Amino acid sequence: MINIPNIVERLREIMDDETLTQLKEELGSYHVADLADIFQELKPDERLKCFKLLDIDEAADLMEYLTPQMQVELLGDIDEEMASKIITKLPHDAAADVLGDMEEDESETYLDKLPQKFSDEVRELLTYNEDTAGGIMNPTVLTVNSEMTVQDVLNHIRIKAEKDNMELYYVYVVDKQNHLLGVVSLRKLLTSPINKTVEEIMISDIVKLHVDDYSDYIIDEFMKYQYSALPVVDLYNRLKGMITWDDVHDLFEEETTEEIYQSSGISTEVVDEDEILSGNILQAIRARTPWLFITLLGEFVAVNVAHHFDHTLNALPIIAIFMPLLAGLGGNIGTQSITLMVRGLSTGQVTLSSAFHHMIREMFIGFAIGSLFGILVTLATWGWQHNIELGIIVGIAMAINMTMATVIGTFTPFALKSLNIDPAVASGPVIATTIDVVGLAVYFTLVSTFLISKVF
Amino acid sequence: MINIPNIVERLREIMDDETLTQLKEELGSYHVADLADIFQELKPDERLKCFKLLDIDEAADLMEYLTPQMQVELLGDIDEEMASKIITKLPHDAAADVLGDMEEDESETYLDKLPQKFSDEVRELLTYNEDTAGGIMNPTVLTVNSEMTVQDVLNHIRIKAEKDNMELYYVYVVDKQNHLLGVVSLRKLLTSPINKTVEEIMISDIVKLHVDDYSDYIIDEFMKYQYSALPVVDLYNRLKGMITWDDVHDLFEEETTEEIYQSSGISTEVVDEDEILSGNILQAIRARTPWLFITLLGEFVAVNVAHHFDHTLNALPIIAIFMPLLAGLGGNIGTQSITLMVRGLSTGQVTLSSAFHHMIREMFIGFAIGSLFGILVTLATWGWQHNIELGIIVGIAMAINMTMATVIGTFTPFALKSLNIDPAVASGPVIATTIDVVGLAVYFTLVSTFLISKVF
Secondary structure, three states: OOOHHHHHHHHHHHHHHOOHHHHHHHHHOOOHHHHHHHHHHOOHHHHHHHHHHOOHHHHHHHHOOOOHHHHHHHHHHOOHHHHHHHHHHOOHHHHHHHHHOOOHHHHHHHHHHOOHHHHHHHHHHHOOOOOEHHHHOEOOOOEEOOOOEHHHHHHHHHHHHHHHOOOOOEEEEEOOOOEEEEEEEHHHHHHOOOOOEHHHHOEOOOOOEEOOOEHHHHHHHHHHHOOOEEEEEOOOOEEEEEEEHHHHHHHHHHHHHHHHHHHOOOOOOOOOHHHHHHOOHHHHHHHHHHHHHHHHHHHHHHHHHHHHOHHHHHHOHHHHHHHHHHHHHHHHHHHHHHHHHHHHHHHOOOOHHHHHHHHHHHHHHHHHHHHHHHHHHHHHHHHHHOOHHHHHHHHHHHHHHHHHHHHHHHHHHHHHHHOOOOOOOOHHHHHHHHHHHHHHHHHHHHHHHHHHHHHO | OOOHHHHHHHHHHHHHHOOHHHHHHHHHOOOHHHHHHHHHHOOHHHHHHHHHHOOHHHHHHHHOOOOHHHHHHHHHHOOHHHHHHHHHHOOHHHHHHHHHOOOHHHHHHHHHHOOHHHHHHHHHHHOOOOOEHHHHOEOOOOEEOOOOEHHHHHHHHHHHHHHOOOOOOEEEEEOOOOEEEEEEEHHHHHHOOOOOEHHHHOEOOOOOEEOOOEHHHHHHHHHHHOOOEEEEEOOOOEEEEEEEHHHHHHHHHHHHHHHHHHHOOOOOOOOOHHHHHHOOHHHHHHHHHHHHHHHHHHHHHHHHHHHHOHHHHHHOHHHHHHHHHHHHHHHHHHHHHHHHHHHHHHHOOOOHHHHHHHHHHHHHHHHHHHHHHHHHHHHHHHHHHOOHHHHHHHHHHHHHHHHHHHHHHHHHHHHHHHOOOOOOOOHHHHHHHHHHHHHHHHHHHHHHHHHHHHHO
């Protein structure tokens, strides 16, 4: 584990006291992935100073590890000639990502400066939606035809892969019109007799992606089949590019972040996920308000339920003090249920066909924990308020409330899923509000039925 | 996308009406990853019937895609001879996983039946903690020495990789005592002149893992450096195995599940994550109770705060009906803040050094949304209860409550992190309770100061 703050401090000392040559040497001693972490901590002017000292290959390598904002910032601050050279050194998908994050006139300037073939390919990538396979794939793929021998392919790789800076996991077999016919793993290639033809060793039942497949589908396919790369084809089965496991790692992290954000009612549909944490504050407010507003409406229902029982409250105001206790615990255990189901549906551990089983199971768990906590609450209230009847009512309300919370928390995601709505969407806030409403109704009904009739 | 329910139905029809040969043929037409999904939906006896029809290589391939429970179930139901043959076909790490999930006497029976060298290596793997690099790695690694030429290495791969069923991403360079000296990527190997020596093309600044590194560190290293495999060494830098990106995918999914579970107060430390969703119900209760119990204690504090103001409640019982509204919205916006910070700390987008910035930012967001909602609540209460004073008090309480909730929700994870406590641990329930307590105190204080004094 390297200590970033220490390194940053050392770099600052070198910038203050020593020569650029020494700074360059120091920078060269780190892996570019570490350099990216270091750049994150430097001030913009320090960052630029360091970046200018890197040679073009290092700078291009580093690019791929930087955040989009920092890529655009650094390229914008160095001279355009240099920036174009760095972009040309990037894999096509990385170049498209960088240019896609710029303002359009800015990216056009660069595209005009790049070699024709490169800029054409990058322009094509930019036409795809960035959340689809077309927007994620790298179009530079090593292809061979099926009549070549293993030896031919090895020779071909020696020439092509070096020149085009290609990622190598599989070799794809295509016909003259670039239709995808088969795939050969490097391993198969290296362990097959050199005079065999590609046709003899290729696999033709190919798992492949379509340019319009969305990122959640891509993740599922990678997780399921566990290949290190998958080919991407168009409608006519023409090979357009490939997606590698490291692209999927990034997608997976983004998807997970969205899933987690949505569970607490932060909407990632209208506002880009990065902006919510550190971008424009109005955008952040826009992402957070919708579900809070729905909570507000829901809680007004809860207020109305409580208001409906205002004679009960007037008769016995003490009962109000237990409202947060009931709502809090119901909300928590219900959130646990919903979290388990939403996550299970997302990983595939839970399916719609097991919905009934899970509802029964969760109901039992809710009843067990609810009864235990109900007894604790009864005893505590009895000991503290010396009012056994109130204690029993609060305890029963607690048990019912926690049981219902698990049932609602289990039922809701299954109901959403079967309506083809993503169950992750704001399940958390909705469930807490629903439990507030139902829980209060139960509690006040119990109180007015069993306590107030006695009091009057 | 294949339609699993349809396939399951077709398989059942074949089992009922047709021959085993036809069933075997049908099974052979699916990718093993799809077969694993299909097996998940079959009944145990159907599953066993299908499994017995697979040849040994297919069965071994399938094993790696099945859940641990199903692996143990199927191996236990076929004859031991066959089971041993299947286990011997597995990569060492997969074999160790299967055997590690069995009862000890059962796994010993199999280990005794396996070839000596294989069982020795698997036994060594079983000595490592399953959450560390030693327990995750595959010990079968292709090694070469630094004097070999590229041609030698290619010949070596041709013999070794086929025989030992090796995963191939990198070739590791070791000395006679197996100390790790360098690494050569397959790509470098395939694009270098064949008479160069390994020493000339290898990289010797190696990113490597130690056998005792824990899974969260392993994930971080893979996410950061984006290599498709990393070597694992012992204390003396001797190469013990390697971990590949697909192992990390599984780890990543597990870690994410734990992070999500913990955020809703489900403890994954005492109970294995799989058991919480579908295992022993007592274990599930054990995982869910601790943080609920802490919530219970916290809510008793809230009850006490409310009780402290019982004269206020007695004087003006109507104020009680707004309690769920305030607690619900405070809890929700506070949970949003905590979710953003916990996730940001986990992905590295948020660091301790930016804590102050985020607190100010979140406080501003809380104040903005809180003021907006405060005004809405004031207007709604005014229109509905025709009581502008009560409306204003509830509105102000709402604004204060939501602002405080964002501050508490931002502060808590930073405080935990700086005390070296994982901020993901049950932040959710704790925050909701804290906001209940503080929010009630603010609300009742406002009411008793500004409203009650007027009423009397």
